[in-house]
Amino acid sequence: MQGTLFSFDGNSFCGYIVLTMADYKRTFEVLILLLVSSLGFAAGQPALQPIVEVEEEVYRYSPANNGAGPMWCRGSTCLVRIGEDVFASGIETLEGFKPLNNCRWMLFRRDSRGWQQVQVDEVGRTREPCPLAGFSGGRLFMSVNPTLTTDPNAYGGPARPEILEFAASEPKKPFKTMLPAWDGTPAFTEHSYRSFAADGPGREMILFQNIGYTHAEWAFRNSAGQWISKGKLKWPWGAEYDKPQPIRVCYPNVALKNRAVHFCGVSDIIEPYLKWRAFKEKLTGRKWDYDFRRLFYTWSPDILTGEFSDWVEIASRDKTCGWIMPGDLWVAPDGAAHIVWTERVIDERLREKFFPDAKQSHALNYAIIREGKVVMRRTLLLAEKGKSREIPGLPRFQVTPENRLFVFYYISGIDAMGKAVSQNRIMELHKDGSNSPPSRVPLRYPMNSYFTTTVRGGSPPSKVLDLLGTRAGDRSINYARVRLYK
Numbered sequence: 001m002q003g004t005l006f007s008f009d010g011n012s013f014c015g016y017i018v019l020t021m022a023d024y025k026r027t028f029e030v031l032i033l034l035l036v037s038s039l040g041f042a043a044g045q046p047a048l049q050p051i052v053e054v055e056e057e058v059y060r061y062s063p064a065n066n067g068a069g070p071m072w073c074r075g076s077t078c079l080v081r082i083g084e085d086v087f088a089s090g091i092e093t094l095e096g097f098k099p100l101n102n103c104r105w106m107l108f109r110r111d112s113r114g115w116q117q118v119q120v121d122e123v124g125r126t127r128e129p130c131p132l133a134g135f136s137g138g139r140l141f142m143s144v145n146p147t148l149t150t151d152p153n154a155y156g157g158p159a160r161p162e163i164l165e166f167a168a169s170e171p172k173k174p175f176k177t178m179l180p181a182w183d184g185t186p187a188f189t190e191h192s193y194r195s196f197a198a199d200g201p202g203r204e205m206i207l208f209q210n211i212g213y214t215h216a217e218w219a220f221r222n223s224a225g226q227w228i229s230k231g232k233l234k235w236p237w238g239a240e241y242d243k244p245q246p247i248r249v250c251y252p253n254v255a256l257k258n259r260a261v262h263f264c265g266v267s268d269i270i271e272p273y274l275k276w277r278a279f280k281e282k283l284t285g286r287k288w289d290y291d292f293r294r295l296f297y298t299w300s301p302d303i304l305t306g307e308f309s310d311w312v313e314i315a316s317r318d319k320t321c322g323w324i325m326p327g328d329l330w331v332a333p334d335g336a337a338h339i340v341w342t343e344r345v346i347d348e349r350l351r352e353k354f355f356p357d358a359k360q361s362h363a364l365n366y367a368i369i370r371e372g373k374v375v376m377r378r379t380l381l382l383a384e385k386g387k388s389r390e391i392p393g394l395p396r397f398q399v400t401p402e403n404r405l406f407v408f409y410y411i412s413g414i415d416a417m418g419k420a421v422s423q424n425r426i427m428e429l430h431k432d433g434s435n436s437p438p439s440r441v442p443l444r445y446p447m448n449s450y451f452t453t454t455v456r457g458g459s460p461p462s463k464v465l466d467l468l469g470t471r472a473g474d475r476s477i478n479y480a481r482v483r484l485y486k
Contacts, residue, residue: 045402045404046485046486047485048406048426048427048428048436048439048484048485049439049484049485049486050426050439050440050441050442050465050482050483050484050485051482051483052441052442052443052444052480052481052482053464053481053482053483054479054480054481055443055444055445055478055479055480056114056115056478056479056480057476057477057478057479058088058090058108058110058115058468058476058477058478058479059090059106059108059117059476059477060475060476060477061090061091061092061093061475061476061477062093062475063093063475064091064093064099064102064103064127065099066099066100066101066102066103066127067099067100067127068103068127068128068129069091069129070090070091070129070470070477071129071449071450071451071469071470072128072129073128073129073130073131073194074251074326074394074449074451075195075251075252075253075254075265075326076131076132076143076194076195076196076197076254076456076457077131077132077451077452077453077454077456077457078090078129078130078131078132078451078468079132079451079452079453079457079466079467079468079479080132080133080134080140080453080457080458080459081134081453081459081460081462081466082134082135082136082138082140082168082459083136083138083168084111084112085109085110085111085168086109086110086453086466086479087107087108087109087110087132087134087140087168087171088107088108088109088110088115088132088468088477088479089105089106089107089108089129089130089131089132089142090105090106090107090108090129090477091103091104091105091106091126091128091129091130092104092105092106092120094125096152097125097152098152098153098154098155099127099155100127100155100156100190100191101125101126101127101147101149101154101156101157101190102125102127103125103126103127103128104120104121104124104125104126105120105121105124105126105129105130105142105144106119106120106121107119107120107142107166107171109171110479115479118171118172119166119171119172119175121144121146124144124146124147125146125147126144126145126146126147126159126190127145127147127190127191127192128145128190128192128194130142130143130144130145131143131194131195131196131457132196132457133196133197133198133205133457133458134168134198134200134457134458134459135198135200135203135458136200136458136460137203138167138168138169139165139166139167139168140165140166140167140168140171141163141164141165141166141196141198141205142163142164142166143161143162143163143194143196143207144161144162144163144164145159145160145161145162145188145190145192145194145209146159146160146162147159147190148160156189156190156191157189157190158187158188158189159188159189159190159192160179160188161179161180161188161192161194161207161209162177162178162179162180163177163178163179163180163205163207163221164176164177164178165177165178178221178225180207180219180221180227180230181219181227181230182217182219182230183217183230183231183232186209186211186217187211187212188209188211188217191210192209192210193209193210193216193250193251193268194207194208194209194210195207195208195209195216195252195254195263196208196254196457197254197255197256197261197456197457198256198456198457198458199256199257199258199259199458200455200458200459200460202223202256202257202258202259203223204220204221204222204223204256204259205220205221205256205458206218206219206220206221206254206256206261206303207219207221208233208252208254208263210248210250212248213235213245213246213248213269214234214235214246214248215232215233215234215235215246216232216233216235216249217230217231217232217233218230218231218232218233220259220303220304228304229303229304229306230306231306233263233298233308234246235247235248235249236249236296236311236313238269238272241272241273242272242273242274243272245269245272247267247269247294247296248267248268248269249263249265249266249267249268249296250265250266250267250268251265251266251268251325251326252264252265252266252326253265253326253327253328253329253339253456254329254456255329255330255331255337255455255456256303256456257331259302259303259304260299260300260301260302260303260331260335261299261300261303261308262297262299262329262331262337262369263297263298263299263308264295264296264297264314264326264329264337264339265295265296265326266292266293266294266295266296266324266325266326267291267292267293267294267295267296268290268291268292269290269291270288270289270290270291271288271289271290271291272291273321275354276321276350276354277289279349279350279353279354280349280350283349291318292323292324292325293316293317293318293321293322293323293324294313294315294316294317294318294324295313295314295315295316295324295326295341296311296312296313296314297311297312297314297337297339297369297372298310298311298312298372299337299369299372301371309372310372312369312372312373312374314339314341314367314369314374315341315343315365315367317343317344317345320345320346320347320354320355320358321346321347321350321354321355322343322344322345322346322347323343323344323347324341324342324343324344325341325342325394326339326341327339327340327341327342327364327394327395327396327407327409328340328395328396328397328407328454329397329456330397330399330405330455330456332403332405333403335370335371336368336369336370336375337368337369337370338366338367338368338369338397338405338429339366339367339368339369340364340365340366340380340395340397340407341364341365341395342362342363342364342365342392342393342394342395343362343363343365344360344361344362344363345358345359345360345361345362346358346360348360359384359385360384360385361382361383361384361385362382362383362384362391362392362413363379363380363381363382363383363392364379364380364381364382364392364395364407364409365377365378365379365380366378366379366380366407366429368433376433378433380392380407380427380435381409381438383413388416389413389414389415390411390412390413390414390415390421391411391412391413392409392410392411393409393410393411393412393448394409394410394448394449394450395407395408395409396408396409396450396452396454397452397454398426398452398462398465398484399455399461400461400462400463400484401460401461401462401463403461404428404463405428405429406426406427406428406429406465406484407426407427407428407429407435408424408425408426408441408452408465408467409424409425409426410422410423410424410425410446410447410448410449411423411424411425412448422446422448422472423440423441423443423446424440424441424443424446424447425438425439425440425441426438426439426441426465426484427439441482443480443482445471445474445478446471446472447467447469447470447471447478447480448469448470448471448472449469449470450467450468450469450470451467451468451469452465452466452467452468453466463483463484463485464481464482464483464484465481465482465483465484466479466480466481467479467480467481467482
């Protein structure tokens with residue numbers, strides 16, 4: 001018998017192993033594989049090498065001036081892949097109608113012939129873009145929120161949430177309209193702030209829609225097409241504010257998997273600190289200014305119970321009037337929720353008067369949450385004074401069939417040579433929490449805002465990254481397809 005001590009400080013791997021001479025070689029090979037895996041390189045997996053296969057325009061838009069835009073439902077997605085086809089929803093600004101309900105939805109399909117508009121709303125009007133979900137069996141769903149007002153000059157009014165179902169193989173055919181079952185008769189309006197998520201393998205979906213500043217209504221639909229569960233998600237309570245109040249949570253990333261629901265969004269209330277509100281009003285002339293600086297998470301292990309856990313505050317920039325925006329959420333096979341988001345430390349307008357000693361920085365952050373508790377948190381990228389000035393934004397997960405996890409994001413700011421930078425990059429997140437070096441995605445026209453064919457919308461995992469979004473300084477909605485590795 002022979003005893004051998006193996007130690008690897010980079011991942012705190014250490015142990016005492018008793019070997020026979022006959023097993024020594026085989027055991028050593030196993031240990032090498034473990035060490036390689038701990039460094040983040042799984043044996044036999046191809047290296048990240050993004051290749052842009054397609055870049056093309058889908059449609060052009062005119063500003064609706066109603067507080068929303070084509071990319072406004074950022075927590076959901078307007079892009080879904082079903083088989084070889086990709087579907088995108090868009091909004092068209094209507095002439096002759098005043099904001100807020102001065103848009104209508106459009107539906108596009110990309111097949112072997114390219115992009116085609118296959119449907120458009122012939123009767124309804126709305127304010128916000130309409131997120132999509134899809135199932136591999138060939139069904140496509142769109143969340144819409146048509147106004148119930150008929151006056152073209154009405155500013156706002158009541159609305160009715162609907163789910164439209166299309167046949168993916170024949171999307172030009174008449175669609176089916178479904179009405180979710182709600183808890184009572186909620187007072188829905190054109191400001192839906194809705195979130196639409198689907199469990200693709202499970203053929204199930206959930207819709208959240210906000211009611212004012214108090215809560216979100218939700219409705220769950222099972223694989224048999226029945227709305228079997230519904231309820232209210234009440235917002236966290238802001239006891240520390242000058243006037244205690246509910247903290248409305250908006251732009252959430254919502255994931256539905258095996259009837260567990262994960263919900264992560266940002267605070268979106270009128271400035272709660274009176275001295276800051278008064279200062280901002282002098283600067284802007286407006287009596288309102290929204291905060292976007294506290295990141296909250298909750299989950300339900302089984303949505304049929306109707307119960308959500310207590311809210312967990314994942315991150316906050318409340319002390320220095322900073323800024324936070326959710327990026328994406330992915331539920332791993334072991335049930336852990338992976339979250340990415342961006343942060344800015346300070347609102348520069350308030351710096352001199354309120355935080356003269358605070359240091360500005362911009363970060364791309366990552367956390368893993370297991371059963372409602374944060375078990376890992378780290379910064380992936382940081383831009384700060386005197387160091388990197390490349391600012392990361394809008395991180396999106398891309399998961400592959402092998403459960404490799406990538407983060408795609410946008411970079412702006414100033415590069416190491418002092419030149420303005422505008423490009424997209426991607427990195428891989430390894431199971432030990434480390435990440436690969438960033439790789440530039442060589443898009444001819446970098447996207448500064450975008451949706452993906454996320455698994456949260458029912459699209460399958462893929463080593464192909466589908467993107468729908470905007471380019472800086474352009475009023476077009478564009479599509480790109482990027483193969484991450486061969």
